[in-house]
Amino acid sequence: MPTVHFRDRQIDCDAGEILRDVLLEAGESPHNGMADTVNCRGKATCGTCAVEVDGAVSEPTDREERRLSFPPHDPDRGLRLACQTRIEGDVAVTKHPGFWGQKIEDSD
Template structure:
């Protein structure tokens, strides 16, 4: 009988919405926006899902609240929004460890 050791090549993102909570497993190095969209969770609403910059960090429309595990901001717009308590731009957050986000 063999057992498989847990992989350290992925990270768990806990996604909280008004209705429920989901855990998604993602590979490291992708953006939080990519991870959310790949698993059917959008950081956008109906309008901003159509009118956005496509994850290039220019529009500021993919804001999420990182409840736990937030890495420090690396871009000016993300840092400004975070400093104002608005949230974080999911397109500018690289997944490099487990985290909890609220949409």
């Protein structure tokens, strides 16, 4: 059974579950601020559920790649849409600041 590490929590789930659904069912949110209520409800059109994921997850979907390829996102940042990401094993998830979760601090 995979474990999702998110905001100091460990959430167990079944392999194959969608990350967004796992977080919401656990009382967590892949959104920041008003994006919690103003979002596309998992259709990969708004991009507000973008998160950094480290671990075993599915490959990006075509819809996800399209949405993350235009502003405010940058496809080179390595973010994933929680609504399109299937959990395949243990993962660590980080939600960055910004309405879309796109404000990643440079580690340079």
